[in-house]
Each structure stands twice: as C-alpha cells, then as structure tokens.
Amino acid sequence: MRKLQTQGVHHITLTGADRQSSIDFWEGVLGMPFVFDQPNLDNENEGHLYFDPGDGRLITVFTDETRKPVHDRTPTDPGCVHHLAFNVSMATHRQVVERLDERGIKHSGVKDRGFMDSIYFKDPLGLLIELACYKFEPPRGHAHADVMIEAHRIRVARGDRAIGEEHLADALELLVSRSQQTLSSDRGAKDPY
Known part of the structure; x- marks a missing residue:
C-alpha cells in the first residue's frame, strides 16, 4: 500500500448564493482578484467563480441566482x-x-x-x-511549517502548553544554525560587553 502524496492545496470550492454577493465579498472585502468565470460543469444551473487568495491558488464559488445569502x-x-x-x-x-x-x-x-x-x-x-x-518569517530556504515543527518540539520538551514567541525564536535560531555555514568554531551565544 502506498500514499497519495499531496503537494499543497490546489483549490477550495464553496457553495455560494448569487454571483454578485460572491464577487462583492471575495474581491470587494477580501481583495481577492476575480480571475476566472465559467458554468459549473457538473450543474448547468450554477456559475463557477474563481478568486486568487494571493498565492496563485484558487478559492472557487458555485453560484446560483435563486440562492440568497443566509x-x-x-x-x-x-x-x-x-x-x-x-x-x-x-x-x-x-x-x-x-x-x-x-x-x-x-x-x-x-x-x-x-x-x-x-x-x-x-x-x-x-x-x-x-x-x-x-x-515570524522563516529563515531563507525554510517554510513556515519547518519553523512550526521545531517550535513544537521545543515546546513539548519544555512541557509548555502552547507555542509562544520564545519557542519560535529558539526554533529560528536552531534552523539557521543547521542550515547556514559559518567560519566560527563556536556558534554559542556571547557577551561582548
């Protein structure tokens, strides 16, 4: 048995009400450009609107002019x-x-x-x-998930209830020390004052 490995969210499709209320919310409130429009290919009575949430992936909305917002x-x-x-x-x-x-x-x-x-x-x-x-911003070459897993490990090792900013800062330092080379023989914290 083998996995079906995913590589990110392709799109999320929601059931909307009428076309204009969908455009007004997704583009007019959240600023997602309205990038594509066609019929719902599985239901000719519905429209299918596509919005870009900012990362090039898609939020899509099925619309029907007989449905009103609830x-x-x-x-x-x-x-x-x-x-x-x-x-x-x-x-x-x-x-x-x-x-x-x-x-x-x-x-x-x-x-x-x-x-x-x-x-x-x-x-x-x-x-x-x-x-x-x-x-936080992840170090060069790392994703937010890389920081989160390291912060989680640090939090669990310390017995803390939830991830806090200290866990994040320590995770960032750890990731940089693992991935960034240095000419120093000792990378430990110092007090030059």
Whole structure:
C-alpha cells in the first residue's frame, strides 16, 4: 500500500448564493482578484467563480441566482468546515479591525495565538473567516511549517502548553544554525560587553 502524496492545496470550492454577493465579498472585502468565470460543469444551473487568495491558488464559488445569502453560522457538525484562514501581512492585519468596523462587520478583535495573531468574522453566508498573520518569517530556504515543527518540539520538551514567541525564536535560531555555514568554531551565544 502506498500514499497519495499531496503537494499543497490546489483549490477550495464553496457553495455560494448569487454571483454578485460572491464577487462583492471575495474581491470587494477580501481583495481577492476575480480571475476566472465559467458554468459549473457538473450543474448547468450554477456559475463557477474563481478568486486568487494571493498565492496563485484558487478559492472557487458555485453560484446560483435563486440562492440568497443566509447569515446564520454554517454547520460545525463533524465533517463540516469550521473556518477558512487566510494569511495577511502585518501591515494589513493591523488595519483589519478598523476596516471591518467601517463596514459594520462584527469580528472577534485580535486574538493572540502564540505563533500568529488572528481576527475572525463571518462571510455573508455565515462561514467563519480568519485573517491570520504569522509572528515570524522563516529563515531563507525554510517554510513556515519547518519553523512550526521545531517550535513544537521545543515546546513539548519544555512541557509548555502552547507555542509562544520564545519557542519560535529558539526554533529560528536552531534552523539557521543547521542550515547556514559559518567560519566560527563556536556558534554559542556571547557577551561582548
């Protein structure tokens, strides 16, 4: 038996309401360029809109002009999607509360998650959306996941409940020391003062 190895998210498809409310939210609120539009090839009564969330992958939405937005929270039963999280820059993250408030969109305010800051709010159909901003940049040649696994190992070894900024800083130092060569014979911390 062999695995079916994935290499990243290709796209996520959501069931939307009418076409314009989908465009207004995904492009008009979240700034995702509307890049492609065609019929749903499995249901001729629906449209299929494609948006770029910023990394060249796709968020797609099936639309139907007879469906109207419902603002109730989407189901969170087992097997249902709890929320979608999108990465934003620190500069943007610092503006999220103000910009959601300008639109009258209720939100959670900033939540400190240790390794990232998050803000939650619902889309017009009740799907929980998270805008997240990492508190670190991975070293050259590494991904965010590389830092996270090292921070996790450090956290567990120390018996801490959740990843914090100290775990991240130590993970970053560890990854750099493993991957970056030096002419020094001793890379340990020093006090030159």
